Amino acid sequence: MSEPPVIHGNTKRERYESLVASLYQDVYRYALWLCKNKPMAEDLVQETFLRAWRSLESLQSDKAAKAWLFTILRRENARQYERYRPELVDIEGQVIVESDSNEPDKQMDRELLHKAINRLGSDYREPLLLQVIGGFNGKEIADILGLNNNTVMTRLFRARLKLKQEFDLDTGDFVDEAP
Numbered sequence: 001m002s003e004p005p006v007i008h009g010n011t012k013r014e015r016y017e018s019l020v021a022s023l024y025q026d027v028y029r030y031a032l033w034l035c036k037n038k039p040m041a042e043d044l045v046q047e048t049f050l051r052a053w054r055s056l057e058s059l060q061s062d063k064a065a066k067a068w069l070f071t072i073l074r075r076e077n078a079r080q081y082e083r084y085r086p087e088l089v090d091i092e093g094q095v096i097v098e099s100d101s102n103e104p105d106k107q108m109d110r111e112l113l114h115k116a117i118n119r120l121g122s123d124y125r126e127p128l129l130l131q132v133i134g135g136f137n138g139k140e141i142a143d144i145l146g147l148n149n150n151t152v153m154t155r156l157f158r159a160r161l162k163l164k165q166e167f168d169l170d171t172g173d174f175v176d177e178a179p
Helices: 012-035 038-054 062-083 105-119 122-132 138-145 149-166
Strands: none
Touching (some): 062 138
């Protein structure tokens, strides 16, 4: 993981502004992955930073700022789904149109990978996303999710193994050791 951002400033406002400047892109990227909708991700990030402003004093260590923000973001995302009430539509009489458009290979591969990751159970998906999108190491993921480091490492291994199996890749060449 890269060097943690330095949050500097003497006032709450200066500390907050440096926090936003250094971590906004990471938080937005994770939000976009979680909700797959740009306007919704922007709202999530805005709410995350609003909650961060309100409780900035509770941030114990500047080195923990990224994990702290990701935790706020995950909780805010969960709150959105608690409030969300989907509109139900009767599917009788609905027409499903198949798209004949040819997507570029990269877009198709990314979409297939995205769907495969979403099919993973949340026990495997969350640590994998925190590692891949957030850039956190196993210990940091364990702290964020409130798990044992060995549990996180096992879940990361199994998540990668499940993805390899889904894409019929040779799992015998897998370099990680099975926990």
